[in-house]
Amino acid sequence: MSKVTTNTESLPVVASKKFDIGHFARTYMIVGVLILFVAALAILTQGNSIDPRNLVNVIRQVSAIGIIGVGMTFVIITLGIDLSVGSILGLSAVVAASLAQVPGGSLVKFQGVDVPVWVAVFAGLAVGALAGFTNGILIAKFRLAPFIATLGMMSIARGLAYIYTGDGRPFSGLKPEFNALGQGYLIPNAKVPENGLFPLPVVLFIAVALIATFVLSFTKFGRYTYAIGGNEVAARVSGIRIPRVTIIIYTISGVLAALAGVLWAARIGSGNSTLGQGIELDAITAVIVGGTSFKGGIGKIWGTVVGALLIGTINNGLDLLNVSPFLQIVVKGCIIIIAIIIDERKNSKKA
C-alpha cells in the first residue's frame, strides 16, 4: 500500500522561534504608553502625581476599574458587552452599606437589625450575582443582544438603588470592620493604624486578576470563553454549551462589579446610590486599551490591568492638573476611539 507522508522538514518555514520585534512591540506597546504617561504627569505636576500618598490613592481607585475590567474582559472576549456594571456597583454598595451600619443611629435603614459584617458583604455580592445572572439569562435564553439586555439592567439596578435609599441620602455610620475592607491594609502598621503595607482593595484586585488569569489560560472554561468569541456557531458545534458559559460569564461580571461596590463603600465609609456612575466606560476603555479585541476571541487579563492603571493615572492626572471634569469625559472618549482604531488595524487581515 502506498505510504503517503509529506516531508515536514522541507517546509518553507523560517525559524519561527526567532525573536519578532514587531510582535513584541505591538504586544507591550501599552506598557510603554503607561510609563510615558506616568513620566509626563510627574513632570507636569512637578512631582505631585508620584507622591506616595497620591499613588496609593490612584491605585485604590484603579482597583475598582480593574476589578470590573477583569469581568468585562471575559464579557468582551465572547463578543459581549456589560453596560450595567456601574449600576450594579451602586446597588451593591447601598445594600452592603445598609447592613453594615452601626445600630442605633437615627439614619439607620434597618432599625434594630445588627448582622455580622460578612453578611453585609455577602448580601452586596449576592445582589450583584443576581443582577449578572439575570443579564446572562436575558442574553443566553431570551437571545437579547448583550447591549440591550445590560442597558436595561443598567437602568433597573440604578433605579433600585435609588428606591432602596428612599430619600436618596447615603447610608453612613458604617462599622469600622466594614470600612477596613476599603481603608485597611493586609499588614497594618501596629503604631499608626491608618498606615501599613498592601492596601486591601489593591490586594483583592491583584487576587482577582491572578485568579482570572489562571481561569482564562489554564482551564476549560477559559478555552470556552475564547472559543465562543472566536466563532460562536463553531463553538456550539464543538459541543460547548453556549448558554451555560454565557450565564456564568455575566454572573462573574456582576459579582465583580458588586465587589468593587462593596470596597468602594468601605473606602469612603458610606453607601451612596449614585456610586459608580460612568465607571462602565472606564472599565470598557481599560479592557480595549489593554488589547482585548472588540471582534472577540482575543484578550488577556494583564492587558486589562495595565489598561486600568493607565485610565486611573489619566483620571488622577487630569484632576491634579485641574482639568474640568467635562473635558475629562471628552479625553476619555478620544482614548477609547483611538484604542478601537488600533484594534481594527491590528486584527484586520494583515498582509
Place this chain on the structure above:
Amino acid sequence: MGEYIVEMKGITKRFPGVLALNNVQLNLRPGLVHSLMGENGAGKSTLMKILAGVYTLDEGQILLNEKPVKMSGPLDGLANGISMIHQELMFIPELSAAENIYLGRELRTKAGLVSKKLMIEATQKIFDRWNINIDPSAQMKTMSVAQAQMVEIAKAIAFNSKIIIMDEPTSAITEREVARLHEMIRDLRKAGTAIVYITHKMDEVFAISDEVTVFRDGTWVATEKASKMDRDKLISLMVGRELNQLFPKVEAEIGEVILEVEGLNRGRLVKDVSFTVRRGEILGFAGLMGSGRSEVLETVFGIYPSESGTIKVKGKEVKIREPHQAISAGLGLLTEDRKKTGIMGVLSVRDNMSVAALDRFSVMGVLRRPMIDRECEDQRQALALKTPSLEQQIQNLSGGNQQKVLLSRWLLTDPDILIIDEPTRGIDVGAKSEIHRLMGELAKQGKAIIMVSSEMPEILGMSDRVVVMCEGHLVGEVSRKEATQEKIMELATRFADEAVA
C-alpha cells in the same frame, strides 16, 4: 499585442514565519485555461491574491499586456480587468446576492442613487444567461455553501473581466454544477478570457485546462501543456514522489449496528429519513446539491432540532437536541462549511484542534497542557499539517491545512461514529489519500463512518454502502458491489426527472 496577457516574474511573498512564495513565475495567455496545481500551502492562493490586488508583493513584477502594473487593493484588480473567486467565500451575509455581486460597483439611477432594483434586474439577467437558479434578492446568509459558491462564480463572470481567477470553485458543488461551470468556462475561453483554475480534483484538471503550472513549497516547479501531462506525472511533480493508490480501501470487519435513525423529519430537506450504520462500516451519502444530505446529518447531530424521529446509539434511544448531547453519545461531525461552522479564526491551531475534546484534556476543569501539546503535535505530524507552529492563528493557514485541523479536532474526540461532510474538501492528493487511509483505519478499529461527498470517485472508492438523497427523501441504497455512477445519479435525480417527464 504580445503572447501573454499576464506575466508574473520573480514573485516573492513573506508572512511572519513563512516564506509563502519564493521567486515564482506565471504567464497567462488570452483564451486559455491555466491550471495552478500544488499541495496545500504551496502558495497558490497567495499568488492569485497578489494578482488580484488583495496582497501586495514583497519582490517581483507583474506585467499586464506587457505593461508593468502596481496594485494596492482588490478594486485595482477589478479596474485592470481581473476578477477572482476566492477559496474562502467572501460575501456579506446580510446583503442579497445582487448587492454582493455589485459590492463596490453599485448600480445607480440617473439621479445617482444606489438602486437595488437595477441590481436585482441585472443579476437576474446574468443568472438567466448562465442558467443559475437562485433568487437575486435572497440574502446570502440564507444560502447553502453551494448556492453561495454559484453566486461568487456569477460575480466573477459578471463584469466581462479579461482575466478570471477561480480558486477551488468546485470544492462545494456537485458534479452537475461542476459540469455547468465547465460549460461557462468554455464559453469564456471562446471569448478570449484568460482563466486561472485551481483545484485538487485531478479529473477536472484534465477536463478543462490547456496549460498546467505546478508549485511546491512556495517554489515554481514546472509549466506544461495539459496534453503533455498525465495524472501520475502531475502528482509526482506536486508531491515530489510517486503515489499509486488514490482510494486505498482498507478491509474492515463489519460489526453490529451502532447508529439507527428512524423517521427523522425537519423542514423541507429532511423528510422521513431512516438509515443505519454498523461498526467498521463507511456509509456514503450521495445526492445533488441541496438534496438534504448535510441537513440530515446536521439534524442527527443536534445542530437543528428534529421535528420527529428517533435516534438510537448502540441500541439505546438518545435524545439529541444540542451538539454536546451528540458528542456525549459518541458522535462527531466535521461540518460542511469550514468558515461558518468550523474554524475559530483568531484562535490558535492548538485551540482549534483541542476544543471539542477538552473534557478528555482536563481534570476538574483544569487543562492538561502537556497532554494537549503532545496529542496536537501527533496530529500535526500524522496529517502533515503545514504551519509554522501550533500557536499560529488558524485563519493564517492555507485552506487545505485548515481542513486538516478540523479533521484533527474530531479525531481527538475519539468518537464511535464519525460523520464527515466533504472529508477532503480542498485537500491535496497526497493528504487526501492519507485521510482516506485514516478513515479506513478508523473503520478497522470498529468505528462507524458516515461520509457526505460530492465527489463521485470518493463515494464509489470509499463507501461500503451508499445511500442516495433527493429533495429531502432518502431514495435508495446501493451496496459497494452494485454502486456505479449511473445508478447513483439515476437515484439522485429521480424526482427532478419525474417532474420533467
